[in-house]
Amino acid sequence: MTSLVELHLHLEGAAPPAFIRGLAQEKGVSLEGVFNEDGTYRFETFEQFLRTYEAATTVLTGPEEFRRLTAAVLEQSAAQGVIYTEAFLSPNFCGGGDLGAWREYLAAIEEAAEAARRDSGIIMRGVVTCIRHEGPEAAKPDAICAAETMGDFITGFGMGGAETVGHQGDYAYAFDLAREAGLRLTTHAGEWGGAASVWEAVRDLKVERIGHGVQCVEDPALVDHLAEHGIVLEVCPGSNVALGVVPSWDAHPIERLRQAGVKVTVSTDDPPFFHTSLTREYDMLAETFGWDDAVMRDVNLTATEAAFCDAATKEILRQKLEPKHV
Numbered sequence: 001m002t003s004l005v006e007l008h009l010h011l012e013g014a015a016p017p018a019f020i021r022g023l024a025q026e027k028g029v030s031l032e033g034v035f036n037e038d039g040t041y042r043f044e045t046f047e048q049f050l051r052t053y054e055a056a057t058t059v060l061t062g063p064e065e066f067r068r069l070t071a072a073v074l075e076q077s078a079a080q081g082v083i084y085t086e087a088f089l090s091p092n093f094c095g096g097g098d099l100g101a102w103r104e105y106l107a108a109i110e111e112a113a114e115a116a117r118r119d120s121g122i123i124m125r126g127v128v129t130c131i132r133h134e135g136p137e138a139a140k141p142d143a144i145c146a147a148e149t150m151g152d153f154i155t156g157f158g159m160g161g162a163e164t165v166g167h168q169g170d171y172a173y174a175f176d177l178a179r180e181a182g183l184r185l186t187t188h189a190g191e192w193g194g195a196a197s198v199w200e201a202v203r204d205l206k207v208e209r210i211g212h213g214v215q216c217v218e219d220p221a222l223v224d225h226l227a228e229h230g231i232v233l234e235v236c237p238g239s240n241v242a243l244g245v246v247p248s249w250d251a252h253p254i255e256r257l258r259q260a261g262v263k264v265t266v267s268t269d270d271p272p273f274f275h276t277s278l279t280r281e282y283d284m285l286a287e288t289f290g291w292d293d294a295v296m297r298d299v300n301l302t303a304t305e306a307a308f309c310d311a312a313t314k315e316i317l318r319q320k321l322e323p324k325h326v
């Protein structure tokens with residue numbers, strides 16, 4: 001099995017539907033409108049996706065649920081050949097931004113991550129995310145949670161949610177706080193907000209990676225800027241196709257961006273929502289753009305370089321990406 005490195009995975013978004021349904025049954029709650037009849041997550045538009053996502057998280061009521069979720073997600077990823085995953089963790093879903101509660105959730109998540117590492121070798125790091133549509137004030141306690149728990153496991157800070165709300169720069173206080181604490185930074189930009197949103201992310205939040213970023217293709221000067229400054233894109237092609245950011249795999253700009261010298265990486269975002277896995281993403285890239293093993297290895301090495309982890313961990317990953325291990 002080919003070894004893969006993933007930089008953009010929302011922990012709750014990776015929850016298998018059966019896992020969420022099982023928890024709902026245990027708790028005797030009905031999740032109205034969350035599932036299709038065939039058991040998959042129900043949504044059509046991005047707004048509906050966010051609503052379904054948030055409704056599903058309501059059964060994740062405490063640290064124990066997050067311990068079980070982390071175990072399920074890492075087992076799923078390891079089975080796909082993922083050797084390293086950076087998961088977005090949001091204090092909003094883990095204690096509502098309260099630092100004491102966050103520490104308890106985090107301890108449970110870390111415990112599950114350590115157990116998964118022992119079982120399958122998969123390495124996980126956490127990137128604390130604020131949620132854009134919750135507004136700039138709500139982002140501050142998220143940044144404090146991140147700064148107070150930064151260490152071997154929590155290594156980054158970022159932002160997800162509805163990119164159509166406000167501006168990247170509205171969240172500069174939270175990002176400045178996180179940067180000053182020593183956290184590495186990424187934000188969702190150029191998924192829905194166009195090239196302007198990517199410029200704002202780079203200039204106003206000074207991030208070193210961009211979640212998605214694919215709409216940068218609208219602006220050749222921006223593409224040049226990203227290439228020149230080595231700003232890494234966490235591209236999630238299957239997510240983009242499923243949510244209608246791009247009309248089809250053929251129309252996806254990932255190969256054009258790679259050819260233009262932009263550092264692209266490949267991730268799944270919320271795999272069960274988009275009926276994907278990291279293996280499927282690479283299979284589709286091979287089929288659509290002719291990516292061979294050499295391109296795939298190169299992209300995974302780019303992801304390793306851009307990972308928010310220490311040098312010793314990167315060395316372990318590089319060794320696993322050596323052709324003899326493939």
Ligand code: ADE
Nearest residue numbers: 010013160161188269270
């Ligand atoms: N949260 C989970 N998935 C997301 C996406 N694709 N865009 C923004 N926020 C998200």
Ligand code: ZN
Nearest residue numbers: 010160211269
């Ligand atoms: Zn995302």
